[in-house]
Amino acid sequence: MTDGRTSMEPLKAAIDSCPIIDNHAHNLLLPTHVEAHPFEAITSEAQGRALQDTFKSLSHLRAERQLRELYECPKDANWEDILKKRAEWLHNDQEALIRKCLHGIHCILMDDGLGGAEKVLTYDEHDQYTPAPTKRIVRIETVAEYLMENILRKASEVDLEEERYLTDIWVLFTGEFERSILDAIKDPDVAGFKTVVCYRSGLDVEPDYNDNLELQVSKPFEHYVQRAIRKRKFRIERKALNDFLVLKTLEILSDNTFGTDLSKPLQFHTGLGDNDINLLQSNPAYLQPLIENYPAVPFVLLHSSYPYTREAGYLATVFSHVFLDVGEIFPMLSRDGQISAIRQSLELVPGGKLLYSTDGHWFPETYWLANKQFREALYEVLSEYVKKDDLTIAQAISMTKDMLYNNANVLYDLKEPSPVLNLKETGEANQKAIAWHPKPPPPAKVYDIQAFENFMKDNSAIQFVYVQWLDYMATMRVRIVPIAEFERLIKTGGRIGISRGNTGTLQNDGITPAVNTTGQIYIEPDLNTLRRTHKKDPLPSATVLSFWRDEDGSPIKECPRGGLQILLDDLSSAHSITILVGFEIEVTFLTRHPENKDESYAPLTTEHAWGTMTPQQWQQLPLLAEVATSLAEIGIPIQQFHAEAGAGQYEFVLPPLPALAAIDTLIQARQVIYQIAATHGLRATLHPQPYPGIGTAAHAHISVSPPEKELAFFVGGVLKHLEAICAFSMPEAVSYGRVVDDHWTGGTWVAWGTQNRETPLRKVSDGRWEVRCLDGMANMYLAMAAIVGAGLLGLKEGGAEIFMEKDCPYNPSRMSAEQLKTDYGIHRRMPATIDEALEALYKDSDLKEVMANGLVWDFMAMKKVEQKMLADMPEKERRVWLIERY
Numbered sequence: 001m002t003d004g005r006t007s008m009e010p011l012k013a014a015i016d017s018c019p020i021i022d023n024h025a026h027n028l029l030l031p032t033h034v035e036a037h038p039f040e041a042i043t044s045e046a047q048g049r050a051l052q053d054t055f056k057s058l059s060h061l062r063a064e065r066q067l068r069e070l071y072e073c074p075k076d077a078n079w080e081d082i083l084k085k086r087a088e089w090l091h092n093d094q095e096a097l098i099r100k101c102l103h104g105i106h107c108i109l110m111d112d113g114l115g116g117a118e119k120v121l122t123y124d125e126h127d128q129y130t131p132a133p134t135k136r137i138v139r140i141e142t143v144a145e146y147l148m149e150n151i152l153r154k155a156s157e158v159d160l161e162e163e164r165y166l167t168d169i170w171v172l173f174t175g176e177f178e179r180s181i182l183d184a185i186k187d188p189d190v191a192g193f194k195t196v197v198c199y200r201s202g203l204d205v206e207p208d209y210n211d212n213l214e215l216q217v218s219k220p221f222e223h224y225v226q227r228a229i230r231k232r233k234f235r236i237e238r239k240a241l242n243d244f245l246v247l248k249t250l251e252i253l254s255d256n257t258f259g260t261d262l263s264k265p266l267q268f269h270t271g272l273g274d275n276d277i278n279l280l281q282s283n284p285a286y287l288q289p290l291i292e293n294y295p296a297v298p299f300v301l302l303h304s305s306y307p308y309t310r311e312a313g314y315l316a317t318v319f320s321h322v323f324l325d326v327g328e329i330f331p332m333l334s335r336d337g338q339i340s341a342i343r344q345s346l347e348l349v350p351g352g353k354l355l356y357s358t359d360g361h362w363f364p365e366t367y368w369l370a371n372k373q374f375r376e377a378l379y380e381v382l383s384e385y386v387k388k389d390d391l392t393i394a395q396a397i398s399m400t401k402d403m404l405y406n407n408a409n410v411l412y413d414l415k416e417p418s419p420v421l422n423l424k425e426t427g428e429a430n431q432k433a434i435a436w437h438p439k440p441p442p443p444a445k446v447y448d449i450q451a452f453e454n455f456m457k458d459n460s461a462i463q464f465v466y467v468q469w470l471d472y473m474a475t476m477r478v479r480i481v482p483i484a485e486f487e488r489l490i491k492t493g494g495r496i497g498i499s500r501g502n503t504g505t506l507q508n509d510g511i512t513p514a515v516n517t518t519g520q521i522y523i524e525p526d527l528n529t530l531r532r533t534h535k536k537d538p539l540p541s542a543t544v545l546s547f548w549r550d551e552d553g554s555p556i557k558e559c560p561r562g563g564l565q566i567l568l569d570d571l572s573s574a575h576s577i578t579i580l581v582g583f584e585i586e587v588t589f590l591t592r593h594p595e596n597k598d599e600s601y602a603p604l605t606t607e608h609a610w611g612t613m614t615p616q617q618w619q620q621l622p623l624l625a626e627v628a629t630s631l632a633e634i635g636i637p638i639q640q641f642h643a644e645a646g647a648g649q650y651e652f653v654l655p656p657l658p659a660l661a662a663i664d665t666l667i668q669a670r671q672v673i674y675q676i677a678a679t680h681g682l683r684a685t686l687h688p689q690p691y692p693g694i695g696t697a698a699h700a701h702i703s704v705s706p707p708e709k710e711l712a713f714f715v716g717g718v719l720k721h722l723e724a725i726c727a728f729s730m731p732e733a734v735s736y737g738r739v740v741d742d743h744w745t746g747g748t749w750v751a752w753g754t755q756n757r758e759t760p761l762r763k764v765s766d767g768r769w770e771v772r773c774l775d776g777m778a779n780m781y782l783a784m785a786a787i788v789g790a791g792l793l794g795l796k797e798g799g800a801e802i803f804m805e806k807d808c809p810y811n812p813s814r815m816s817a818e819q820l821k822t823d824y825g826i827h828r829r830m831p832a833t834i835d836e837a838l839e840a841l842y843k844d845s846d847l848k849e850v851m852a853n854g855l856v857w858d859f860m861a862m863k864k865v866e867q868k869m870l871a872d873m874p875e876k877e878r879r880v881w882l883i884e885r886y
Contacts, residue, residue: 019106021408026361027120058334101364107132113139135191191412192265201239202281207289265298271305303328309344327357330370351399446493464541474779495522512865514858534630557852560781582656582701603648610645646694686776688738695738707767717794723840729774729783741813746772750828753808789850
């Protein structure tokens with residue numbers, strides 16, 4: 001036995017001071033909804049009339065005593081007194097109460113699928129109360145129900161009579177569900193996933209995802225769709241359909257692991273719940289066949305699986321990828337019940353497989369009570385083990401750190417710093433406690449190794465990788481990396497360091513005020529963009545596009561590609577809006593005449609008009625076909641190609657894709673066009689006006705889904721900030737010579753119109769719009785970031801459906817100023833020069849802020865130097881300089 005004089009102070013201090021990574025919690029209520037939920041539910045899962053019995057439960061009476069301490073009430077205060085004191089806190093300083101309740105929590109992993117956005121704080125609004133930002137746990141049933149609500153929004157019973165209606169809805173739903181899960185896997189704010197299949201149909205989930213599963217789902221899905229359309233209720237609670245969601249998620253997670261490591265975890269509600277649950281089927285033992293079939297997915301069994309804690313502990317012990325969450329029993333059980341559950345957890349389960357959570361929800365007091373009671377119960381259990389010589393104090397302290405912090409930090413790949421404990425005693429026990437944890441955390445997961453290996457299986461001949469990133473001036477920067485070194489780089493989680501100053505140089509490496517000679521940025525290849533090069537590339541190679549990261553590997557908002565991703569994520573998370581983008585590549589093919597000092601280039605074809613096929617054009621079909629087939633061979637199918645209006649000018653139409661993928665594909669497609677043209681001794685250029693009569697744009701078709709807020713996004717946002725957007729979308733002086741009235745180039749008025757090509761913003765159909773003030777000289781990541789950022793500003797302003805600028809059905813240039821202003825709210829001119837666009841950007845503080853002020857200031861500084869350099873060149877030399885770079 002341990003000497004009775006052994007002090008437990010270091011253990012007590014460690015348990016009291018160890019910061020908490022709360023492995024599972026929910027949103028707090030907005031102040032306007034605090035009174036809408038019964039406060040006594042903080043200690044019981046009972047509902048309705050059964051909830052009234054909680055006042056005589058041990059869990060409630062204990063919480064009542066502890067709440068007196070929280071609210072600083074007298075010791076003899078009764079429940080009514082406590083509620084009055086609580087009301088005073090809420091009225092006088094609700095923020096202080098929340099901070100007091102969440103004190104000691106380092107980071108929250110939040111299942112934000114419990115309450116609607118109209119009544120709870122968003123997950124990231126909780127960041128103000130914790131040292132580390134809140135991460136999301138994505139509830140898969142909420143994702144599915146939201147998708148179905150949007151898909152069936154306008155459906156009626158008449159649609160059910162169509163022969164293929166249900167099949168089409170199923171295909172659309174499953175595709176959207178898979179895309180949503182994949183997007184969440186890639187989202188750095190998402191730590192993991194959760195299923196409440198336990199509530200809906202029980203934990204006896206079909207263990208195999210097989211070819212017959214969709215057949216088994218077909219009838220339940222049909223019944224679900226019929227009910228959803230007739231009753232407008234979208235809750236999914238049919239066993240075959242709920243099982244499908246779980247199995248589909250597990251399949252997707254299994255395909256998105258990091259080399260030999262695990263995927264993002266999937267949390268399962270098990271055990272303790274309200275009267276919606278089937279108590280017998282909430283036993284996690286039902287999950288054993290499923291666990292065996294998906295060894296690459298971490299299973300987290302939530303809520304102590306009470307009353308099946310031992311069954312859950314058994315699974316967490318015999319399966320390396322199963323973890324037990326010791327949560328929700330605080331403050332739902334009595335002290336003895338909590339201590340018993342902790343003991344049962346430790347009967348079999350190693351300390352490295354246990355996680356802690358508050359299951360805090362609605363009220364901040366749920367967090368406070370859970371943390372207070374867990375620390376008390378944990379101390380009682382561990383101190384007894386120390387007294388009986390089952391543990392040393394050092395081991396007990398390390399187990400504390402693991403359960404409260406380390407295990408979640410590693411499992412969810414949070415990369416938070418090691419916890420600092422405020423131990424009251426020092427000495428040998430403390431020193432041992434620091435070193436006791438037997439295994440160091442695994443290296444940081446940076447790359448999807450499996451994706452790389454799958455790519456190499458199909459492209460084993462590749463010997464080099466072009467690692468590429470686009471700078472502010474739309475210049476593609478490249479490092480050529482041998483395949484062996486590239487493989488080593490990604491398997492060790494490495495990146496390519498470059499001087500931060502390189503981001504501030506011009507196309508010819510000219511120095512600008514944006515050059516910062518101090519510091520590094522780190523180029524991180526995005527393996528999702530790996531694409532082999534075409535057959536005529538001189539190297540057996542692939543291309544990959546990249547993000548910029550800082551020294552810690554965190555995203556840099558000033559990264560053109562990464563900044564756009566941040567804004568797209570904001571659009572999705574804050575407004576549940578996704579966008580697809582389809583680009584038209586307008587390109588002019590030029591013949592080279594280096595011997596002619598006056599005109600070193602000339603259009604490839606001159607017998608040329610829009611949509612024509614003259615004999616001269618017919619002779620160029622082998623070139624155009626080679627471009628199209630080269631694109632198709634590397635996985636970029638084009639929808640069509642045709643002659644454009646200018647001499648030597650053609651258009652290649654790309655299919656719509658999610659915004660980031662669309663731009664990635666656009667850039668890779670343009671490279672193929674440039675290079676195939678070069679093999680024919682030609683130059684392909686995106687110059688907006690290489691010669692008089694040739695106007696080359698880069699129109700983008702943008703579709704927002706759902707389309708209900710399209711006017712707020714496009715008219716209230718994009719149109720409102722259009723002059724500033726032009727600094728990015730038409731970034732050169734020559735860009736403005738193309739945009740004139742009466743030439744279908746978007747015109748010179750800030751306006752929009754349905755199918756109106758004389759406005760810079762054309763509505764094509766519901767949810768689909770075309771941005772016409774855009775050309776090939778733009779850094780398309782920055783241009784699209786400006787468009788999305790402006791759209792976000794429009795949505796943020798309230799999403800009104802009535803705007804000054806009306807749908808204009810006429811050519812604005814043919815109307816009087818009075819007609820424009822009075823009838824259609826048109827009163828602003830488009831910028832006539834790049835200087836006017838830069839001035840508009842300078843004045844647009846909201847757009848600068850949403851895009852990152854540092855990026856905008858650097859961009860403007862570089863543009864001013866570049867424009868001076870170009871203005872000093874003779875006109876012909878300037879045209880050739882731009883043709884050669886774009």
